Amino acid sequence: MNILEVKDLHKSFGSKTVLDGLTFSVSEGSVFGFIGRNGAGKTTTMKMILGLLQPGSGEITVCGERVRYGNTPTNKYVGCLPDVPEFYSYMTAREYLRLCGEVTGMKQSEIKKRSGELLELVGLANEKHRIKGYSRGMKQRLGIAQALINKPRLLICDEPTSALDPLGRKEILEIISSARGETSVIFSTHILSDVEKICDDTAILEKGRIALCGTVSELKAKRSGSDVQIVPASAGDAEKTAQLLGGEVHSGTVIVKNASQDKMLSILKTISENRIPILKIEHTEPDLEQLFMEVIGK
Amino acid sequence: MNGFSPFLKKEFFELYRKGRLLLFGILFVFFGIEAPALAKLTPALFKMMSDEFEQQGVIIKDVTSTAATSWEQFFGNLPVILIVFVIVFAGSVTSEFSSGSIIPFLTKGLSRTAFMLSKLTSALITWSAGLWLCFGITYAYTAYFWKDSSVQSLIPTLLLWWLYSVMVICLMFFFASFLQTHIQVMICTGGVVFAMSVIGIADSVKKYLPSTLTASMDLCTGARSISSVTPAIIIAALVTVCCAIFSLVLIGRRKI
Numbered sequence: 131m132n133i134l135e136v137k138d139l140h141k142s143f144g145s146k147t148v149l150d151g152l153t154f155s156v157s158e159g160s161v162f163g164f165i166g167r168n169g170a171g172k173t174t175t176m177k178m179i180l181g182l183l184q185p186g187s188g189e190i191t192v193c194g195e196r197v198r199y200g201n202t203p204t205n206k207y208v209g210c211l212p213d214v215p216e217f218y219s220y221m222t223a224r225e226y227l228r229l230c231g232e233v234t235g236m237k238q239s240e241i242k243k244r245s246g247e248l249l250e251l252v253g254l255a256n257e258k259h260r261i262k263g264y265s266r267g268m269k270q271r272l273g274i275a276q277a278l279i280n281k282p283r284l285l286i287c288d289e290p291t292s293a294l295d296p297l298g299r300k301e302i303l304e305i306i307s308s309a310r311g312e313t314s315v316i317f318s319t320h321i322l323s324d325v326e327k328i329c330d331d332t333a334i335l336e337k338g339r340i341a342l343c344g345t346v347s348e349l350k351a352k353r354s355g356s357d358v359q360i361v362p363a364s365a366g367d368a369e370k371t372a373q374l375l376g377g378e379v380h381s382g383t384v385i386v387k388n389a390s391q392d393k394m395l396s397i398l399k400t401i402s403e404n405r406i407p408i409l410k411i412e413h414t415e416p417d418l419e420q421l422f423m424e425v426i427g428k
Numbered sequence: 429m430n431g432f433s434p435f436l437k438k439e440f441f442e443l444y445r446k447g448r449l450l451l452f453g454i455l456f457v458f459f460g461i462e463a464p465a466l467a468k469l470t471p472a473l474f475k476m477m478s479d480e481f482e483q484q485g486v487i488i489k490d491v492t493s494t495a496a497t498s499w500e501q502f503f504g505n506l507p508v509i510l511i512v513f514v515i516v517f518a519g520s521v522t523s524e525f526s527s528g529s530i531i532p533f534l535t536k537g538l539s540r541t542a543f544m545l546s547k548l549t550s551a552l553i554t555w556s557a558g559l560w561l562c563f564g565i566t567y568a569y570t571a572y573f574w575k576d577s578s579v580q581s582l583i584p585t586l587l588l589w590w591l592y593s594v595m596v597i598c599l600m601f602f603f604a605s606f607l608q609t610h611i612q613v614m615i616c617t618g619g620v621v622f623a624m625s626v627i628g629i630a631d632s633v634k635k636y637l638p639s640t641l642t643a644s645m646d647l648c649t650g651a652r653s654i655s656s657v658t659p660a661i662i663i664a665a666l667v668t669v670c671c672a673i674f675s676l677v678l679i680g681r682r683k684i
């Protein structure tokens with residue numbers, strides 16, 4: 131069953147078209163990576179799923195119910211973690227979670243139990259200070275706890291790791307990953323290694339629509355082969371090497387695309403025969419980053 | 429109206445934790461005591477300074493104070509407290525949207541109507557409780573110090589001032605429902621109040637202006653009857669209700 135379905139979504143701001151027939155779905159229990167460059171429309175899509183922004187046209191359903199702009203009833207199924215969550219700094223984490231629970235209509239006993247579990251999960255159980263003293267990473271962890279307070283069926287994370295240091299990112303990814311048992315996750319980001327680490331399904335958003343969609347391994351398989359990157363010792367040799375090998379020059383590096391092992395041996399032979407001094411030669415595995423760059427035409 | 433009760437509780441908790449309840453508590457108690465105290469001390473102060481005035485050729489004779497002096501001071505202080513109140517509360521709505529702190533709650537089902545009503549209710553309760561506390565303190569001290577009957581109809585007079593202040597607070601929330609910053613809210617609220625006082629210079633429209641409700645000494649000394657300000661009462665009530673309704677409508681359309 132699909133927990134989230136987005137069909138033919140359009141949105142423009144003035145003359146600028148942000149979404150142009152966006153269609154995708156998130157299946158129950160999965161972590162869905164939503165990739166796109168800055169300004170691609172990821173946050174716009176998230177806001178529409180939450181009913182905070184009115185779509186130009188198209189339809190969004192969460193758990194089979196249609197999302198309405200304004201006070202959408204579908205939000206009872208949803209937990210939301212903004213990119214930089216803002217809290218009431220005069221409260222403690224426990225007071226904040228109590229308010230979240232009360233707003234969602236939970237009972238006091240339930241709120242107390244759930245707050246304890248979540249603060250334990252995000253590593254803030256022993257934190258007695260007010261939120262104003264929290265680091266960015268701690269705020270992000272509290273953000274996950276508040277998003278999960280009412281056991282949502284869909285957790286929406288809008289670039290949750292983009293403002294964090296590597297350690298903070300690792301912690302957040304682990305927490306999101308551990309939440310997948312009880313909730314589906316849609317996770318927007320432009321950090322591709324994060325997607326490779328935790329996402330089951332992935333979609334690349336470009337020019338307002340989904341350019342590629344599938345599991346991470348399916349997407350990687352869309353590239354027919356890996357690249358060979360050669361850095362000549364002299365920058366003047368780059369053009370000559372590219373001509374000999376049938377490659378392209380990017381910033382002084384010769385790139386031969388879709389190169390098999392046989393092609394690699396042939397490249398080494400050509401370099402040796404022509405006695406071209408090189409600094410580095412690398413046979414790179416296909417990764418999401420290359421695929422992403424191809425999709426966005428860079 | 430999902431979430432009204434927990435969010436109202438949050439508003440009072442915020443007032444308490446940020447020290448605003450304490451600030452207004454001190455302010456209302458101080459001005460409650462200050463009015464009769466200053467009125468009581470006025471003759472003594474003039475007596476102390478009479479020698480100095482006499483050297484300058486000004487002769488002061490028998491300065492006395494009455495209950496009216498105390499109430500004049502009290503009603504003169506109220507605009508100051510209202511200005512402080514508007515300054516403190518002007519950012520109450522706008523900051524939630526500009527910082528994004530309201531987003532998690534809106535996505536948890538808090539209705540925007542409940543959000544706005546909880547803000548409005550907490551502000552009105554705080555203001556009203558403080559105003560009547562201030563009045564009570566002044567009333568008790570004035571009754572203790574002066575037994576004269578220089579002022580009448582104090583409660584209706586204060587009720588009219590309260591209506592005017594509620595109108596100003598609702599006006600502030602109306603502007604806060606669509607403006608982006610607390611500075612804009614303060615400027616617009618202050619602008620409307622200023623415009624009323626400028627228009628009030630013309631006698632022909634004076635009786636229709638809500639600012640007439642703050643001519644408290646005329647009302648409580650009998651210089652002007654309460655029935656003479658009926659048009660201003662109706663207009664102030666209408667403006668209050670319209671501002672409250674429009675603020676609820678506009679907050680629902682506010683973009684995030």
